[in-house]
Amino acid sequence: MKNLGRWIGGGAIGGACGIALSISIGVVKHYEGTELESYPDPVGIPTICTGHTGPTVKLHQTKTPEECEALLAGDLGKAFDAIDRDVSPEINATMPPARRAALASFVFNVGEGKFARSTLLRELNAGNVRAACDQLSRWVYAGGRRLAGLVKRRATERELCLAGLEQ
Template sequence: MSPLARWIGGSAIGGACALALSISIQVVKQFEGTQLTAYPDPVGVPTICTGHTGAEVTLGQTLTPADCEALLAGDLGHAFAVVDAALTPAAQATLTPARRAALASFVFNVGEGAFRDSTLLTRLNAGEIRAACDELARWVYADGRRLPGLVRRREAERELCLAGLDG
């Protein structure tokens, strides 16, 4: 069973998981785009489909749309699993589908290690939701350069992360 199927079937409420998944797919697709032929990302990492990277990706490689959908499902399944594993039960209880989707999009983009070592995660686990969501705005650099696409992505993720918070 894929990580995504396990996450949808094994997390709190299937409907909330499906909603979070739907939101995250839209965010990731909007900011990553989909290219069937591998290309170097802004910092030179070989990338294919909808932001998929990995040792198996080689520049010039071509995949089908179905291959790309399968990679995205696996990548997002992993991102959701990372979010769920890193949060305390109390922090998990604060996750709306929109906040969960924002975090999965963030993990998809920056990777598991960066998320696990982040102040964002520390603040989430401390119950400081607004401060945690505000941390997203700091993650707009790639290879030392501020990228407009990352600024827009983090603004969208922050908006989703804050959705439903009072005041």
């Protein structure tokens, strides 16, 4: 857990939800970066700001930094909502902030649909937290290619997910 302090030490907003949000913002910003002009991601999906995609994103768009912050807040809000919907209430109630942050970063990146159908979620809801966290290492492909950036991101998410579990 050599890098864990880097994410957790980033300053909490307050309370468990605020801590999870603060950590997830740091992880997502680190791995996504922020571009004010839209660009195609590694598999060609039009993307703008901090990893924002969707039907309204077209190439050659621009956004202000404030618009990008609003998009990130909305996208992460949707990721946390997905966790609240899909993770069983018993597991969700006891989930530490670092694990919530890891899952929010993951859901932000792959989408709620893939999360909802994942072995990761099934393992988590069955109470097999270590097995669930270990699933993150499998999600390193985009467009059929293993991407170095996803390998690094999933390693960080896995480290956060496992935080607090006994070795």
